[in-house]
Amino acid sequence: MADPSEKRKEVKKKIRKLEGLPTLPPIIQKLNALIEDERSSLTQIADLIEKDQVITTKVLRLANSAFYGFPRKVSTVQQAMMLLGINVLKILIMTSSIFEIISKEDVGLWEHSVGVAACAKILAEMKEVSDPQEIATAGLLHDLGKVVQMIAFKEDYEEVKRKVEDGLSSLQAELGVFGIDHAEMGAFLMQQWNLPERLIEMVNSHHDFSRSKKFRKESALLHLADLLVQARGYGETTYVGLPPFDPKALSILKVDPLEIKEIYLKLEPRLYELKFFTEELKREIT
Amino acid sequence: MRSKKEKKEIFLFLPRKKPFTDWSKLLKRDFKLKHFYKSNDLLSSLLFSPPQAILYYFNRERTVFENLLQLKHNFNLVSLAIILVLEEEDLERLSDDRILSLIDDLILTSSTPLELKIRLSLCLHRLTRISDNNPLTGLPGNVSIELAIKKALESEVPLAIGYVDLDNFKAYNDIYGFSAGDEVIKNLARILQTTIFEKTTKAFLGHIGGDDFVFIVPLSMAEEISKEVIQKFNALLPAFLSEEDLKRGCFIAKDRQGVLREIPLLSVSIALVPITKGKFRHPGELATRAAQVKSVVKKIPGSNYFMDRRA
Amino acid sequence: MQRLPLSYIRPGMKTFEEVVDAQGRVLCGKGVELTESMLQKFQELGVSYITVEGTPVKLPWEKTLEEELELLEKRFSGVKDEFLLHVKEVLKEVLMMKHSSGAKNG
Numbered sequence: 001m002a003d004p005s006e007k008r009k010e011v012k013k014k015i016r017k018l019e020g021l022p023t024l025p026p027i028i029q030k031l032n033a034l035i036e037d038e039r040s041s042l043t044q045i046a047d048l049i050e051k052d053q054v055i056t057t058k059v060l061r062l063a064n065s066a067f068y069g070f071p072r073k074v075s076t077v078q079q080a081m082m083l084l085g086i087n088v089l090k091i092l093i094m095t096s097s098i099f100e101i102i103s104k105e106d107v108g109l110w111e112h113s114v115g116v117a118a119c120a121k122i123l124a125e126m127k128e129v130s131d132p133q134e135i136a137t138a139g140l141l142h143d144l145g146k147v148v149q150m151i152a153f154k155e156d157y158e159e160v161k162r163k164v165e166d167g168l169s170s171l172q173a174e175l176g177v178f179g180i181d182h183a184e185m186g187a188f189l190m191q192q193w194n195l196p197e198r199l200i201e202m203v204n205s206h207h208d209f210s211r212s213k214k215f216r217k218e219s220a221l222l223h224l225a226d227l228l229v230q231a232r233g234y235g236e237t238t239y240v241g242l243p244p245f246d247p248k249a250l251s252i253l254k255v256d257p258l259e260i261k262e263i264y265l266k267l268e269p270r271l272y273e274l275k276f277f278t279e280e281l282k283r284e285i286t
Numbered sequence: 287m288r289s290k291k292e293k294k295e296i297f298l299f300l301p302r303k304k305p306f307t308d309w310s311k312l313l314k315r316d317f318k319l320k321h322f323y324k325s326n327d328l329l330s331s332l333l334f335s336p337p338q339a340i341l342y343y344f345n346r347e348r349t350v351f352e353n354l355l356q357l358k359h360n361f362n363l364v365s366l367a368i369i370l371v372l373e374e375e376d377l378e379r380l381s382d383d384r385i386l387s388l389i390d391d392l393i394l395t396s397s398t399p400l401e402l403k404i405r406l407s408l409c410l411h412r413l414t415r416i417s418d419n420n421p422l423t424g425l426p427g428n429v430s431i432e433l434a435i436k437k438a439l440e441s442e443v444p445l446a447i448g449y450v451d452l453d454n455f456k457a458y459n460d461i462y463g464f465s466a467g468d469e470v471i472k473n474l475a476r477i478l479q480t481t482i483f484e485k486t487t488k489a490f491l492g493h494i495g496g497d498d499f500v501f502i503v504p505l506s507m508a509e510e511i512s513k514e515v516i517q518k519f520n521a522l523l524p525a526f527l528s529e530e531d532l533k534r535g536c537f538i539a540k541d542r543q544g545v546l547r548e549i550p551l552l553s554v555s556i557a558l559v560p561i562t563k564g565k566f567r568h569p570g571e572l573a574t575r576a577a578q579v580k581s582v583v584k585k586i587p588g589s590n591y592f593m594d595r596r597a
Numbered sequence: 598m599q600r601l602p603l604s605y606i607r608p609g610m611k612t613f614e615e616v617v618d619a620q621g622r623v624l625c626g627k628g629v630e631l632t633e634s635m636l637q638k639f640q641e642l643g644v645s646y647i648t649v650e651g652t653p654v655k656l657p658w659e660k661t662l663e664e665e666l667e668l669l670e671k672r673f674s675g676v677k678d679e680f681l682l683h684v685k686e687v688l689k690e691v692l693m694m695k696h697s698s699g700a701k702n703g
Binding site (some may be wrong): 074079088 | 333356477524525
């Protein structure tokens with residue numbers, strides 16, 4: 001059995017060398033079509049990008065790039081697009097890579113992320129947490145670590161899935177195989193790519209908010225959003241059933257259990273609309 | 287005492303054959319080389335970590351070349367030397383002024399490795415000598431601005447000249463420091479760049495210095511462009527301010543008498559002066575008119591633009 | 598009624614609610630039969646979703662109430678925590694509301 005702290009170092013080393021992440025082929029196709037169509041507005045393009053965690057990360061990475069001297073402050077796709085412009089965006093999409101082999105189940109991860117983004121935004125608006133769009137972005141990116149596992153650690157990822165089938169909890173399986181969980185992996189990558197601190201901390205602490213220093217409330221928000229979307233059964237992740245839930249999230253966020261109904265009533269129409277998008281993705285993956 | 291200089295990085299987008307392989311062998315001693323054979327890899331690396339120079343073989347994919355020029359233009363990568371590598375018979379294809387205005391040098395495939403190395407070094411030296419471009423934003427500086435204005439005054443097509451600057455910028459620098467102030471300038475430059483050049487290629491954008499910019503655009507687009515720049519600047523501004531200042535809605539800083547005062551937050555002011563042929567006989571007249579418009583728009587609180595309506 | 602993305606709307610469908618564009622401006626009232634040219638216009642103006650009368654489109658991924666409730670039980674199997682059980686009850690309620698009176702817009 002490999003020493004977990006050694007494995008951790010190995011994993012971080014590999015992440016540091018990661019040049020980019022691939023995304024789902026139909027998303028690139030749709031984006032290209034949208035960009036080529038002169039009638040498309042920037043809002044439509046931003047709207048589509050905001051449904052894909054990989055392109056969103058790429059866009060934010062460029063907008064926050066140390067080389068161009070932008071501060072680590074650009075945290076939404078719309079802000080990034082104001083700075084980068086459509087011509088640069090075209091090149092960015094053009095140079096994006098796609099998964100060679102992808103299954104319909106993998107789309108479940110995209111579905112889940114898009115659902116959590118929607119739920120996070122609703123919670124942020126309800127609880128008046130500033131910049132709901134930034135919070136939505138964190139919701140979209142919260143499981144980025146899983147995409148990293150899928151692409152850079154294929155065999156280990158399969159082993160995690162096997163352990164979960166055998167009855168281990170997803171987080172335990174990850175720690176056993178990687179020495180580090182997906183929350184930390186995603187956050188580490190985001191840090192390498194110069195994304196804003198708030199987003200990084202939220203992603204890092206979305207399962208264990210004792211990890212957060214400055215953004216506890218936001219981390220608790222993500223934690224709750226993740227649970228609520230899983231409970232609703234929207235999208236798939238490696239969990240069987242529900243993720244572990246820390247009830248402190250409710251007190252930190254000041255959410256009364258009676259408010260859950262209101263949240264779901266607001267969320268349901270959003271999930272219904274998003275379903276059209278994700279089902280189309282699944283159809284286009286043969 | 288000469289310090290050990292870090293090797294400059296060169297991207298090579300050249301076919302894997304002679305003479306290019308010989309060129310690489312020689313260049314390897316003095317430069318950090320990166321070879322690219324796939325256009326996507328090249329563009330991707332360019333996006334995220336541009337080198338000092340790129341040797342680009344002209345016969346190759348034209349769309350890629352266009353994208354390359356686009357990137358250089360879009361990010362004002364003045365210090366990125368694009369050196370075209372050509373076969374002699376392709377020289378006649380190179381009368382395109384647009385290409386010539388964006389590349390930095392030209393090398394024939396018949397050059398010897400030594401010739402190449404010297405030309406490359408020369409090119410890099412030349413670029414560091416060019417001081418007209420603003421070091422912070424890479425945008426054209428005063429010499430180019432004057433030339434552009436002179437040209438604009440003679441234009442058959444109605445144009446507008448926009449003078450952009452930030453209100454309360456000094457207070458911002460005093461409170462947040464000069465690095466933060468620099469970031470704001472860089473981002474304002476980006477907003478101006480993307481807004482203007484997405485609407486038209488027939489425009490000019492220059493950086494006079496500090497927080498002063500000037501642009502020249504077709505008259506019909508001037509107001510639309512100004513509105514959009516203001517909207518984008520206001521949308522991005524919160525990222526540059528602290529929570530307290532945002533909540534308060536103003537800065538607290540000492541004025542020249544040392545008294546603590548409330549100062550309004552950063553905003554952008556755009557003074558627009560329409561130009562038709564013969565309206566201003568020389569740049570001095572334009573400058574006077576611009577100054578008047580500027581004082582009007584700066585008095586309006588918040589981000590605004592103002593178009594001069596006088597004859 | 599059924600809420601559908603523009604690409605699923607066919608001429609002949611009747612609006613159940615007003616049609617709004619991306620800015621929230623009303624483009625068309627309710628109870629209006631949609632034509633090809635109207636749909637073209639909507640496309641240009643950035644309309645995303647329209648709620649139409651009836652349920653003209655069978656969406657292959659939609660589940661019946663029974664199926665939803667069964668999956669819900671499965672997800673929550675073995676759960677004993679008070680708050681989570683409360684979430685389950687709320688979800689049951691919301692799912693039943695959704696499936697009642699043929700409402701098909703989530």
